[in-house]
Amino acid sequence: CGYQFGVEGPGPTIGGTAQPAAQVKPGEHVPRLSIVNLRNGSFEPNLEIKYSNYLRQEFATSSGAQVVGGTETADYVLKGTILSILIPTLSFTQSTTLESRVEALVMVQAEDVRSHKVVWVQTAKGMSEFFVTGDLQFNRVLQNRAVEQAGRMVAADLSARFQLFIDDVREGRIKPTEAPPEFVPMLPGAR
Amino acid sequence: QEQRATPDEKTTITAKKMTVRNQENKAIFEGAVVLTRGPLVVHSDTMVMLYQGKADSAASPGGQTASCGSGEGASRGKPAAGRDQKPNAGQAMPTVSDRKVCLIEASGNVTIEKDEGRAICRKAVFYQEEEKIVLTGDPVVWQRGTRVTGQKITMFLAEDRSVVEGGSHVTIVPEGERRSP
Amino acid sequence: QPIAASSVATSGSANSRVEVTGDRIEYLQEVDTYQADGSVVILYGDQRLTADHVTIHALTGHVIATGNVHLVGPVSEVWGEQLRLDINTEGGLVANGQVHFKQTNTFATGRLLQRYSESHYRIKEGSFTNCDAKDGEVPAWRFTFQDLDLDTSDSLAMKGAWFCVLDHKLLPLPTLTYPVSYRKTGFLIPSPTFDNRFGLGMQVPFFWAINPSQDLLITPNYYSNLGYGSDFGYRYILNRQSRGQWLASVFQQEQLPKVSGVQEAGADVRRIRGLLSGNHVQQFDQDLRMIAQVFFVSDPDYLQQLSNSGVARALPSGESNLLTTQRWGTGNLYLLGQYLQPLQSGGSDTFQRLPELGYSMANTATPLTGPLQFNMDTGMTYFYRDEGFHVGRATIMPGLTTDTLNLGHVVGLTPQAKFLESYYSRGAVEDVSVQRQTFWAALEAKSRLTKRYGTGDGTSMLHTIEPQVIYEYVPASDQSQIAQIDQLDDLPKKNLVTYAVRSRLLENKRSGSAFNWLDLMIAQSYHVGAVQTRARDFTPGAPPTLGTITQPLFPATTTVDGRKFSDLWIRAMIGNNTPEFIPGLTPNTIDIWSRHYSLNQYLTVDAFVDPYKGTLSQFNTDFRVQNNNAWYIEVGQRYAREGNLVRRGDIWNPISFNEVYAPTSEIQFVTAMAAVRLSQGWTVGARGYYDLKNGRSPEYDVVGMYQNPCKCWSLGMWYLQFPDRVQYNVVLSLTGIGWTENFGTAVLKTILSPIMIGERGLPWAAVGGPYGRMQPAGQSGASAIK
Numbered sequence A: 001c002g003y004q005f006g007v008e009g010p011g012p013t014i015g016g017t018a019q020p021a022a023q024v025k026p027g028e029h030v031p032r033l034s035i036v037n038l039r040n041g042s043f044e045p046n047l048e049i050k051y052s053n054y055l056r057q058e059f060a061t062s063s064g065a066q067v068v069g070g071t072e073t074a075d076y077v078l079k080g081t082i083l084s085i086l087i088p089t090l091s092f093t094q095s096t097t098l099e100s101r102v103e104a105l106v107m108v109q110a111e112d113v114r115s116h117k118v119v120w121v122q123t124a125k126g127m128s129e130f131f132v133t134g135d136l137q138f139n140r141v142l143q144n145r146a147v148e149q150a151g152r153m154v155a156a157d158l159s160a161r162f163q164l165f166i167d168d169v170r171e172g173r174i175k176p177t178e179a180p181p182e183f184v185p186m187l188p189g190a191r
Numbered sequence B: 001q002e003q004r005a006t007p008d009e010k011t012t013i014t015a016k017k018m019t020v021r022n023q024e025n026k027a028i029f030e031g032a033v034v035l036t037r038g039p040l041v042v043h044s045d046t047m048v049m050l051y052q053g054k055a056d057s058a059a060s061p062g063g064q065t066a067s068c069g070s071g072e073g074a075s076r077g078k079p080a081a082g083r084d085q086k087p088n089a090g091q092a093m094p095t096v097s098d099r100k101v102c103l104i105e106a107s108g109n110v111t112i113e114k115d116e117g118r119a120i121c122r123k124a125v126f127y128q129e130e131e132k133i134v135l136t137g138d139p140v141v142w143q144r145g146t147r148v149t150g151q152k153i154t155m156f157l158a159e160d161r162s163v164v165e166g167g168s169h170v171t172i173v174p175e176g177e178r179r180s181p
Numbered sequence C: 001q002p003i004a005a006s007s008v009a010t011s012g013s014a015n016s017r018v019e020v021t022g023d024r025i026e027y028l029q030e031v032d033t034y035q036a037d038g039s040v041v042i043l044y045g046d047q048r049l050t051a052d053h054v055t056i057h058a059l060t061g062h063v064i065a066t067g068n069v070h071l072v073g074p075v076s077e078v079w080g081e082q083l084r085l086d087i088n089t090e091g092g093l094v095a096n097g098q099v100h101f102k103q104t105n106t107f108a109t110g111r112l113l114q115r116y117s118e119s120h121y122r123i124k125e126g127s128f129t130n131c132d133a134k135d136g137e138v139p140a141w142r143f144t145f146q147d148l149d150l151d152t153s154d155s156l157a158m159k160g161a162w163f164c165v166l167d168h169k170l171l172p173l174p175t176l177t178y179p180v181s182y183r184k185t186g187f188l189i190p191s192p193t194f195d196n197r198f199g200l201g202m203q204v205p206f207f208w209a210i211n212p213s214q215d216l217l218i219t220p221n222y223y224s225n226l227g228y229g230s231d232f233g234y235r236y237i238l239n240r241q242s243r244g245q246w247l248a249s250v251f252q253q254e255q256l257p258k259v260s261g262v263q264e265a266g267a268d269v270r271r272i273r274g275l276l277s278g279n280h281v282q283q284f285d286q287d288l289r290m291i292a293q294v295f296f297v298s299d300p301d302y303l304q305q306l307s308n309s310g311v312a313r314a315l316p317s318g319e320s321n322l323l324t325t326q327r328w329g330t331g332n333l334y335l336l337g338q339y340l341q342p343l344q345s346g347g348s349d350t351f352q353r354l355p356e357l358g359y360s361m362a363n364t365a366t367p368l369t370g371p372l373q374f375n376m377d378t379g380m381t382y383f384y385r386d387e388g389f390h391v392g393r394a395t396i397m398p399g400l401t402t403d404t405l406n407l408g409h410v411v412g413l414t415p416q417a418k419f420l421e422s423y424y425s426r427g428a429v430e431d432v433s434v435q436r437q438t439f440w441a442a443l444e445a446k447s448r449l450t451k452r453y454g455t456g457d458g459t460s461m462l463h464t465i466e467p468q469v470i471y472e473y474v475p476a477s478d479q480s481q482i483a484q485i486d487q488l489d490d491l492p493k494k495n496l497v498t499y500a501v502r503s504r505l506l507e508n509k510r511s512g513s514a515f516n517w518l519d520l521m522i523a524q525s526y527h528v529g530a531v532q533t534r535a536r537d538f539t540p541g542a543p544p545t546l547g548t549i550t551q552p553l554f555p556a557t558t559t560v561d562g563r564k565f566s567d568l569w570i571r572a573m574i575g576n577n578t579p580e581f582i583p584g585l586t587p588n589t590i591d592i593w594s595r596h597y598s599l600n601q602y603l604t605v606d607a608f609v610d611p612y613k614g615t616l617s618q619f620n621t622d623f624r625v626q627n628n629n630a631w632y633i634e635v636g637q638r639y640a641r642e643g644n645l646v647r648r649g650d651i652w653n654p655i656s657f658n659e660v661y662a663p664t665s666e667i668q669f670v671t672a673m674a675a676v677r678l679s680q681g682w683t684v685g686a687r688g689y690y691d692l693k694n695g696r697s698p699e700y701d702v703v704g705m706y707q708n709p710c711k712c713w714s715l716g717m718w719y720l721q722f723p724d725r726v727q728y729n730v731v732l733s734l735t736g737i738g739w740t741e742n743f744g745t746a747v748l749k750t751i752l753s754p755i756m757i758g759e760r761g762l763p764w765a766a767v768g769g770p771y772g773r774m775q776p777a778g779q780s781g782a783s784a785i786k
Helices: A048-062 A136-170 B054-059 C302-306 C590-594 C743-755
Strands: A032-035 A066-068 A076-086 A089-092 A097-112 A118-131 B011-014 B017-021 B026-037 B040-051 B101-114 B117-127 B132-136 B140-143 B146-149 B152-156 B161-172 C018-028 C033-044 C047-057 C062-072 C076-086 C092-101 C106-117 C120-129 C141-151 C155-165 C168-179 C191-195 C199-203 C206-211 C214-223 C227-239 C242-253 C271-283 C288-297 C317-328 C331-342 C352-365 C372-384 C391-402 C405-407 C411-424 C434-447 C449-454 C460-474 C494-508 C514-527 C534-537 C552-554 C557-559 C568-575 C602-610 C615-627 C631-640 C643-646 C660-664 C667-677 C682-691 C696-707 C713-721 C726-734
Touching: A032 A048, A048 A066, A048 A076, A048 A097, A048 A136, A048 C331, A048 C352, A076 A118, A089 C631, A089 C667, A089 C682, A097 A136, A097 C631, A097 C667, A118 A136, A118 C602, A136 C317, A136 C331, A136 C460, A136 C494, A136 C514, B026 B101, B101 B132, B146 C018, B161 C033, C018 C047, C033 C062, C047 C076, C062 C092, C076 C106, C106 C141, C120 C155, C271 C302, C288 C331, C615 C643, C631 C743, C667 C743, C682 C743, C696 C743, C713 C743, C726 C743
Parallel strands: A032 A066, A032 A076, C534 C660
Antiparallel strands: A076 A097, A089 A097, A097 A118, B011 B026, B017 B026, B026 B040, B040 B101, B101 B117, B117 B132, B117 B140, B132 B152, B140 B146, B146 B161, B152 B161, B161 C018, C018 C033, C033 C047, C047 C062, C062 C076, C076 C092, C092 C106, C106 C120, C120 C141, C141 C155, C155 C168, C191 C199, C191 C726, C199 C214, C206 C214, C214 C227, C227 C242, C242 C271, C271 C288, C288 C317, C317 C331, C331 C352, C352 C372, C372 C391, C391 C411, C405 C411, C411 C434, C434 C460, C449 C460, C460 C494, C494 C514, C514 C568, C534 C557, C568 C602, C602 C615, C615 C631, C631 C667, C643 C660, C667 C682, C682 C696, C696 C713, C713 C726
8 A cells, every 4th residue: 555664763673674664775774863952942941851852752753764862873963942832821701711722833953964054944833722720830730731742742743744854855856955044043052 | 747749749640552632732541541649649541631722821811711621621621712713823733741731530440549548430530720639430538547438529639628429428437447448 | 639538536335437428528628527418327336317417527526417317326316406416425415306215215305405325314494204205296294394304224303394194284393303213212102092991091102222232111101090100111132142121010000990800998099000021031151041031910900900901811820930951961950930920810828939959851871771761850849838838849750761662663662661759848737748659651652654645746745644552550659648739749540541643644845845734643541440530620619628729738629430531632733833934034033933923824623522422522623814915814712511621641641641620611712813904005803702601702802904005104993892891092103203002002913913024114013124024234213112
């Protein structure tokens, strides 16, 4: 039916073929990707580590690339910034908020390690709703879960789009030339 | 410092062929004609020089200036006293050298060079009386950063004044950008 | 005789070539002067001068042009009867002339125009407008004056001026100095406000550009039926490491606000009320960063009674954070202070995280852990509160995981485990320290099927199917002594399998961007072990088991008939909801990104289906569609069934449904926002929130805006309707001069700007500046900054 199993993973392959699943031409290897911890440009505390972990987990299994630790052996380095966490109110009465939503906006860019050129830029928005109660600390708990769920959505979206990019580069549909300058914004503080 | 051609400066003209028509008070130079007069050098294919007629000059009533040649060039300057009049019989033939030039007409690949100035055109006429040069036939003049073009360029030498007419165009190039024309 | 010789040092772009053409040109060598006559055209640098007669003094570079004089440059265009110009300095005089500045469409006329440069003129007895008036049209508005000093990169000063509308003198202005360029100190246009409860309002903003990196906007305001006060908006970007903005609002209340919920008796009428909000970001070095975000009001009812936003009036709390983060190794060391100011909920006994010191470490492979990866979340928190006991808590939560162990690239296994050790300085009841240990163990299995479809026209489609299942186990642990403050204190037993399937259909366009045809996720949890029997109860006013309503220590719970299968979560998205950017307006600083507008079209559905009843327990949808800058519509619908509702995720796994909480009252709510551009320069829009269940709307806003054909002025109108009060107003904008600004402008901007991006003459601070499109730095007009 033309569907391919495509679970990649830097870890040991237990049984099955040693050949990576992705349709890789002889002599070619699955692109290796190193993911740097995201920078946090929002005012939501302590997001970088969680969101970076979500990115690594999603990209490891469903981006068509192999996630490696350091940049030494990597073909691409993924950097990014959590641009904003907005929390609009969804439903409310005159004096009570019933439901809110977390909207997480993340921008990432992939740099070619050899040429140091930015070859892929993508923004993604994850959304998750949460109810609001009378207990302020519990509202913060529900908001944290919604922030984490939005982070998982962002990671899954970015990894699927990265696979699209990797496939197109592999099949020569596009060349990993530099992303158009207007789409390469200055990520403040990015190393 | 510019050098001006003083009136008594010697003018020499060289050409492959020279034809003198005394009756018409005209001398025609043809073939690689070069006129030199002090710092002024004029190149052209042909050059026609018209002189003032000697008899005419004595007999002209009312002090009217003598007519200039009688040939085609004369019509350019003052109208000749009478086109069909024949010189008086028995009159001594005026020699070229001791006559006064009233008009020089250079035509065909005319190039005029003088100090830092240079001009090219298809026809240039020099009027001694009015001390002016009229360049026609796509004239172009360069002079220290200025380039002048037009249908007709008239230079009044005595007044240090020149007039460009007909689609005239002057390009003033700043010193930094000047290259020899 | 020498042929004419001359040379001219020419214009500001010194030493640029000068081309003179005309019917007749006379050159006077003695005085080095050219006289050109008849259709004279002079080109020098980027300027083009045409006239009937022109005299050029080559030595001095002075040009005198008479008759149909027309001087065209990149910045401005001048007409006049006579022009005296110095090619080298660009300065000069124009008699009975007109000047038009292209970028701003500014048109000035005068008996005498003194030109200092292409952008700076001094004009006598003339007029000035930013409206179309070049071809003798009567402009919508103009200033007539005796004396005008106009520098388009700096300011405009007039003497003996009149403000005219359609050439009718309306307002005498003996003297007026006005900043034309961006960020100049000065008064902004005062603006009235009408509120059926607060009475007639007036505010007179003054903008102080302290220096290029700091400015202060002071806005004194007054309401006839309420009182008076002032807002102070301070912004700064001190350097690449340090930036921030603050708003302080101080209000002397003279009369009680006549809004619902305000009892006449007992309330102290005359008092000072206020609000402080803002943020500061300090990047000490590459790895050490501090952010401060503050939201603080003088009294809990401040927003409910005085705010002009329905959403703000209903906020349960205001949050302030002070966070310092040091990147250390593969993790972050952080110090956090968090204060949740009780507004419509909570009280003085609400716990506050003052402070929390912690370290969180990403998955890291270490030599010690071999193929395993180690992560860590540890923290020490001091829960302070004004009333009631305080609690100190220390937690350490190391975790282990591995890279994906793929079985022949068909299935990827990821074992994970976390161990939690918590120590509390006291219990919920007794002042005795309490400890708790627990762990979380999980095994996740994922598979992934992908297929690429070529669509023939150079684009391609990627379809993925990703089934995944995770088994999680958390043993029951005794938390009966622990005050339930946040997620680390409430760790119920978990013996849960969560399975999900995700399917994506992505089309890769030739431009390189990808369109999301479908992003579908279906997930459900199954309780392997015992089911839940008691659930947290949100019924407003339900007394907690221990603690108070404002701060439960053990929340109110109620019996629920636990079930093996959780509700089925369905989440679908069609279209891209990520922001799209118009080339040339792509912002590259974080501030602008976070205030962007989505211009694209998408449908999102987020629903829970009760598998036992086959009915929806929650159903949220959002639909947005836009037709360029003609119209757009956004509709959101919220439904939550009465009774048990699934709790989305927990500290271990944000996508798992181990618990329900019960019972909330039913929610049926609709939000809508739309705007459409009509003919004759009108654009109208509206935003509404409607509570279908209670048949009431907590707020709806209607806005409209008229722009004249050349967009040199615009009139914005807004109408805010709350259940207990109404506020309406108009805002006027004179393009390039400024606009009146008040609260309603933010509503106008939110509703209309998605179809007015990059447009000229908007009555709000737009990314493209008052003249539209991205202006070179420092050239967009003066503006009140919000």
